[in-house]
Amino acid sequence: MRRVIVNQLRQLGAEKILTAVDGKAALRILTSQHVDMVLSDWNMPVMSGLELLKTMREDSKLFTLPFIMITAEAERTHIEEAIACGVTSMILKPYSPSQLMVRVEKALAWKPGRAPGAKAATTAPKRLDKKPDDQSVAPQKPTILIVDDTTDNLVLLSGLLKTEYRVRLAQNGAKTVEICTSDDPPDLVLLDIMMPGMDGFEVAKHLREHPTSENIPVIFVTAMTSSDARLKGLDLGAVDFITKPVDPDALKHRVRNFMRYVQLRKNLQAEYDGMVEMAQLKEDVAHITRHDMKGPLAGVLGLLHALIEDDSVGRKQLEQLKLVEETALQVLNMINLSGELFKIETGRFELHAVPVPIADILRRIAEINRTAYAGKDIHISVDTDVPVGDEVPQSLGDAMLCYSLLPNILKSACEAAPDSSKITVKLYDQSPLRIVIENQGAVPADIRSRFFEKYSTSGKSGGTGFGNYSAKLLTEAQNGTITLAVSDENNTTAITLTLPRASSAV
Template structure:
C-alpha cells in the first residue's frame, strides 16, 4: 500500500515532534521542515498529499509559503491546514482566502488534528481519483474523435477507386446489359457512401464549431417536394397522405418559399425530420408540412399523429437518442438540430396524446 505523505512545517522542533507523535500511523509518511524555503524544496521533490503549516516563522511566514504553493500549477491543489497560536478571526479569514483548506489553533487537541487530517487526506485522494477519471475521459474522447476522423478520410480513398474503376469498365468494355447495370449499381452505391462520408465530415465540423457556413437563397419548397417524392412509396405502404401547406393553404405548382441557408444542409435536415415523422405516424394518417413567416423568420412545421415516447422526450435532440426503431442510429434529430443551428436557426418540438407531434424549424428568410 502506498503511504500518504504529510509535510509538517514549523520553526519549533518541539511542535513538529508533538504532531509527529499524534499522526503516528503506518499509512502515513511524515516529512518535516523548520522554515519556508526548506518546505518549498520538499514539496517540489516529494509532492506531499497534505501540508500542516505554521504561520509565524522567521524569514518566510506561513502566509507567504501558502501563497507560493497556490501560485504554482504543480502544487496549488495540495491541501494546506494552518496550525498556529493565532486565533483572531481575521487571521483565519486571511488564511482561508489564501487557499488554505482548514485552520487549527494551538494548544493542539490530538483528536481534532487526527480527524481533520484524515478528512482532508480522504478528500485529496477523492480529488486525485476524479482528476484521473476526467483525464481518461478527455483522452478517450480525443482518441475517439481522431479515430472517427481518420476512418472517414481513409474510407474515401478506396471508394474513389471503386467509383473510378466502375466508370472506366463501363466505358472501355462492351458488356451485356445486365452486367452494365451491375456496374452502374456499384457506381451509384459508391457515390451514395461517399456522400454519406462527406456529410459525416460536415457533421463533425459542426460539432467542433469549424464548419464554414456559406448561406444562399434556397427555395425550401423545392427541397420538400423532392423529399415527398422520395418517401411516396413508403407513405403509400402505410396509407399516409402528405399535405404541404403554405400560409395554411395547399401549395400550387408555381409557389416558392425562399430561406437563407445551404441546400446541402436544408435537404438532409428536413429529410431526416420528415422521414422520422413518416415512420412515427400511425397507418391511414396525415403527415402535414406547414410553411409560414414570422417577421424575418421562416417557420417550417412538420406534424404527425404519433407521440414521442416519454423516456426520450428530455433528450429528443440528443446524440444517439432512439426508441423502438430497429437499426436506428439516433443521429436523425441530433443532426437536424446541428444543421438548423449552423444555419443560424433553431428547432423545437411539442408532443401529446391529444395533438400528436410537431417539430418546428426556424430559419431566416432570404434577404438577398
C-alpha cells in the same frame, strides 16, 4: 504563472517559448509565428482560454495545433465543453512538473484526423523520452509537509502520520516556501504560526502568491486560539485550525478528511484525462472508418450504375439493383455528413474539383425517390434543358458531395409535397449551371428566414433540421450557391442551386 510554466518547460527541454497575457495576444502570435503547441490558462481577460480554443479550432491554419488547458476549473460540464471544442489535454491545478511532462508529450504526439497508419509526431522536448514519475512507478503515498521550529513537535506529529503518509519536515518559513514551490510540492501542509523570522501567516501569504503552491491545503497547528488569529488564517486560505496540545485522534481524522479531497482531485484529473483520450480515440476511429469506407463504396456505386444502364438486365433484377444503389447512396450520405461536413465547418475541407455528371445524378436520385415515395403518388420530372444529341453539361465539383447534397434536397421536397402532386427538377445549361427543384407546398413563414440554419425544422416528426443546413454547406464547399424561393400565391417552394460549369474542353 507564465514565468513558472516557462521554467517548467525549459526544465523539460523546450527551447523556444513564447508568452501572451490573454487569448487575443496569443492569436496575434499564432498568426505571425510558427508554434508547435499552445498551453493556456482558462480564465483570462479580453479572451478566455476557451474562446481561444474555439477560435483556433475554427481556423484552418491553426486547427491542428495541440492545445493544453491549464485550469482550476473542476465543473464536469465545463470540462465537457472544452473537450467538445477540441482540447488536446487538461491539467487541473495544482499539478507537478512530471504531470505537465506527460501531457506535453501526449499533446505533441496528437494529430487530429491524421491519415490511417500515420505515425505520431516526434518533436517532443529533449527530456520527454524519460518515463515520468507519476506514470512509471506505483503511486506514492500522499505527502504531508510538517512545519514547526520545535524539534519535539516535528517528531511527535511525524510519528502520528508517517505510517499512512509520506512525511517531510521543515523548521522555518523559508524552507517551507522552497519545498512548496518546488517540482515536488506536498499534498498538505501542517503549519505552525509562531516561528522566528517568517511566521506561519507570512508563509501562507507566500504560498498563495505562487502558482505552484496556491492550491495546496494548509492546516494551522498552533497554540494561538484567538478569533482574530483564526480569521487572519482563514483569510490567507487556511482550510482548518488545530490547537496545541494536539489531540492525536482528532489530528488523524482531520488529515484524512483533507486527504480525501486531495485524492478526489487526483481522481478527477484521471477521469478528465480519460474523457479527453476517449474523445480523441472516437475521432481517430471515425476518421479511419470514413477513409476506409469511401473508396470501396464509390467503386460499388460505379458498378451499380453500369449494371443499371445495361439493357440486358431484367426488370426484376433492375429494381433490386436500384434498391441496392439507394442503400449505398444513403450510406455514402451518412459518411459525407459525418466527415466532410466537419471539415467544412472547421475550414479544413479542400475541394479537388473534377467534372461531375450532374444530369445523371439528378436522374438517378429522381428514380430512387419515385420508388421511395410511390405511396404518395408523386410525379417527379427531370429536365436537363439540352436538345437531344447535344452534349450534356457537367458541373465542376465533387461527385461524392453531390451524391449527398441533391438527395437531401429532393427528399425534403418529396416529404413536404402533398399526395398526388408534382415535383420538377430542372437543370439549366448556363454558366454557372443552375438547378431548380420545385414542389407544391409552401415552407412555413416562421422558418423561411432560417431555412438553411442548423437544426431549423417545423412540423416534421423526427426531423433534425440538419438536411437543409448540410445542403448549404455542401453546395458552398463546391463554390456554389443555394437559395430558397416561396410563393404563397401558388403554394410552391423552390430551391435553386448554382454550381460551376465544367468546360466542354475538359
